[in-house]
Amino acid sequence: xxxxxxxxxxxxxxxxxxxxxxxxxxxxxxxxxxxxxxxxxxxxxxxxxxxxxxxxxxxxxxxxxxxxxxxxxxxxxxxxxxxxxxxxxxxxxxxxxxxxxxxxxxxxxxxxxxxxxxxxxxxxxxxxxxxxxxxxxxxxxxxxxxxxxxxxx
Amino acid sequence: xxxxxxxxxxxxxxxxxxxxxxxxxxxxxxxxxxxxxxxxxxxxxxxxxxxxxxxxxxxxxxxxxxxxxxxxxxxxxxxxxxxxxxxxxxxxxxxxxxxxxxxxxxxxxxxxxxxxxxxxxxxxxxxxxxxxxxxxxxxxxxxxxxxxxxxxx
DNA sequence: TATTGTTATACTCTATAACTATA
DNA sequence: TATAGTTATAGAGTATAACAATA
Numbered sequence: 446x447x448x449x450x451x452x453x454x455x456x457x458x459x460x461x462x463x464x465x466x467x468x469x470x471x472x473x474x475x476x477x478x479x480x481x482x483x484x485x486x487x488x489x490x491x492x493x494x495x496x497x498x499x500x501x502x503x504x505x506x507x508x509x510x511x512x513x514x515x516x517x518x519x520x521x522x523x524x525x526x527x528x529x530x531x532x533x534x535x536x537x538x539x540x541x542x543x544x545x546x547x548x549x550x551x552x553x554x555x556x557x558x559x560x561x562x563x564x565x566x567x568x569x570x571x572x573x574x575x576x577x578x579x580x581x582x583x584x585x586x587x588x589x590x591x592x593x594x595x596x597x598x
Numbered sequence: 599x600x601x602x603x604x605x606x607x608x609x610x611x612x613x614x615x616x617x618x619x620x621x622x623x624x625x626x627x628x629x630x631x632x633x634x635x636x637x638x639x640x641x642x643x644x645x646x647x648x649x650x651x652x653x654x655x656x657x658x659x660x661x662x663x664x665x666x667x668x669x670x671x672x673x674x675x676x677x678x679x680x681x682x683x684x685x686x687x688x689x690x691x692x693x694x695x696x697x698x699x700x701x702x703x704x705x706x707x708x709x710x711x712x713x714x715x716x717x718x719x720x721x722x723x724x725x726x727x728x729x730x731x732x733x734x735x736x737x738x739x740x741x742x743x744x745x746x747x748x749x750x751x
Numbered sequence: 752t753a754t755t756g757t758t759a760t761a762c763t764c765t766a767t768a769a770c771t772a773t774a
Numbered sequence: 775t776a777t778a779g780t781t782a783t784a785g786a787g788t789a790t791a792a793c794a795a796t797a
Binding site: 466473575 | 600609615616621625630632664728730741746
Binding site for chain 2: 754755756757758765766
């Protein structure tokens, strides 16, 4: 990870300072770093946590459905599920209604890790939002949700 | 790029919906896609545009200073500058004050591409923010700027 | 001693295309 | 015909560690 705390003079970023894309990028990198740090204990990445949450909230969901919900290709999901299965957190069961698809479930250990991870993820969020008041943090999430609803709605 | 416009039923993303990190990630992917689409004409990526802007706003800046300002390693900058130099957009000049470092400048073509790119980048931003009112878009950037100031301040 | 640019290397995340087995 | 899971492959983007030249 590059040095973000350096006491060097702040370089003028020019018109970048008015670009939403730039600030979204910086904020996302910051959020991922805080998330990863907060989740150390579980060794679960942001992407993996998304998958665990989808499965926890939709028992028996298929790999393709998880991929669609998270906005990635289903081929990308294979290795992710492989990793979670190898760690004993997720189980691929045969779907009772479609012999092509896997019904994904959390193992007991997966459920534990997920529940613990949810608390830790909230800690990461709090650190990311530490420069904002509670009200501002809520405002930010509300705006982001609205922005995103345009694409996955 | 995965299908984000599918008319499939929306899967319940559970507690993800309350995580700032999740929404930042979705928004950033959306913003990058819109940026890339808007910039097609220039064939300049978000990362490259950041570098062009830094150089435009700080003529003679060093590679290390660009890297620090953008929050990446200086080793990462080498290939980026190489690419921009090979396209004839950026020039590495010897620094007049430090024989270790390069003084980066935009070529005339680089200046042109940068100025055109800035307009196109704003178009990308507008598309990203299309679900928000003007006031909300400003609010969002303000909040993100405040959030980010905590790390690069 | 510290910093600049560089190289070599590797890792993560992701996409595309094609295959198979089902639906 | 279309979809689910899979494989093989490739491309961004990035980091770490080391080195020579210079500060």
